[in-house]
Amino acid sequence: MTRMRGRFAPTPSGLMHIGNARTALLAWLHVRSEDGQFVLRMEDIDTPRCKPELAEQALADLRWLGLDWDEGPNVGGPFAPYVQSERIPMYEEALHRLEQDGRLYPCYCSRAELMAIASAPHGLGSEGPAYPGTCRSLTREEQARRAETKMPSLRFRVPDEAMSFVDLTAGEQRFPPGSGGDFVVRRADGIISYQLAVVADDAAMGITDVLRGYDLLDSTPRQLMLYEALGLPAPRFAHVPLLNGTDGKRLAKRHGAISLAGLRQAGVAPERIVGWLAAMSGLLDRPEPVSTKELIRAFRLDLIPKEPVVVTDEQLAALTHN
Ligand code: GLU
Numbered sequence: 001m002t003r004m005r006g007r008f009a010p011t012p013s014g015l016m017h018i019g020n021a022r023t024a025l026l027a028w029l030h031v032r033s034e035d036g037q038f039v040l041r042m043e044d045i046d047t048p049r050c051k052p053e054l055a056e057q058a059l060a061d062l063r064w065l066g067l068d069w070d071e072g073p074n075v076g077g078p079f080a081p082y083v084q085s086e087r088i089p090m091y092e093e094a095l096h097r098l099e100q101d102g103r104l105y106p107c108y109c110s111r112a113e114l115m116a117i118a119s120a121p122h123g124l125g126s127e128g129p130a131y132p133g134t135c136r137s138l139t140r141e142e143q144a145r146r147a148e149t150k151m152p153s154l155r156f157r158v159p160d161e162a163m164s165f166v167d168l169t170a171g172e173q174r175f176p177p178g179s180g181g182d183f184v185v186r187r188a189d190g191i192i193s194y195q196l197a198v199v200a201d202d203a204a205m206g207i208t209d210v211l212r213g214y215d216l217l218d219s220t221p222r223q224l225m226l227y228e229a230l231g232l233p234a235p236r237f238a239h240v241p242l243l244n245g246t247d248g249k250r251l252a253k254r255h256g257a258i259s260l261a262g263l264r265q266a267g268v269a270p271e272r273i274v275g276w277l278a279a280m281s282g283l284l285d286r287p288e289p290v291s292t293k294e295l296i297r298a299f300r301l302d303l304i305p306k307e308p309v310v311v312t313d314e315q316l317a318a319l320t321h322n
Pocket of ligand 1: 009010011043198211212216
């Protein structure tokens with residue numbers, strides 16, 4: 001049997017907060033409990049949104065929390081580099097393959113035109129409204145004419161087939177044919193999309209298991225289509241329910257959701273945060289200080305609640321005060 005390989009792939013566009021820390025912890029426990037290998041990959045592909053200081057900070061925060069990785073930035077490994085901004089040629093190669101197979105087309109729609117697609121059917125919740133295929137069948141002449149005034153994005157032609165997959169925590173998922181519409185794999189400004197980069201990387205890095213937040217469940221059918229189009233084996237997926245505030249919205253700054261750096265500065269011990277996150281994830285009955293390593297033996301995916309976890313203000317406060 002191949003050894004399990006999992007990863008955590010933060011985007012350094014903000015400080016690591018407790019929601020990110022929880023995903024990182026669960027992904028790490030999932031891998032460590034199976035004696036697998038853990039990869040850290042920095043997803044800074046959207047360079048205008050990302051900052052190198054935040055990438056350094058994320059690595060420092062995760063180490064402070066008690067996580068480690070077998071491969072990653074500053075550590076190296078057989079699939080280096082582990083920083084997306086240094087892997088562009090690999091994404092270009094994947095794009096080239098898709099293009100040669102006729103799976104892509106240039107899209108000249110403006111932002112305003114795209115915004116006007118109010119509520120197309122089969123939108124994937126977190127992915128915005130479905131693209132109606134405006135540029136799908138432009139003739140070569142039309143493409144050439146549009147190209148005179150606009151740099152196109154590149155879209156993947158979504159096959160007209162239903163999609164399904166079995167998620168290790170969320171269960172069976174079904175998506176109707178054409179779900180989400182044709183999606184962008186390279187933006188008009190040349191930036192490679194998350195969908196393409198994540199597939200190229202997880203495949204190249206031999207990732208067998210992706211554990212990530214439920215907010216990315218909707219991205220998975222798109223990623224599975226790319227695996228198939230590129231002839232690459234897909235990993236198993238486990239999408240863990242998010243931590244929400246009492247208003248039912250994802251825990252965020254307005255709830256006072258706190259950054260790891262802030263907690264550290266306030267003198268909160270990492271074991272306390274780990275224990276709190278474990279209690280919020282069905283791994284401990286009560287939030288009591290614990291090291292990441294102490295959680296490995298008892299970890300099981302099926303302990304993680306299937307519904308979003310509502311975090312009350314008191315529970316949040318308990319993270320920082322006695
Ligand atoms: N970089 C993504 C994020 O921070 C995660 C990607 C993934 O786990 O597939 O939201």
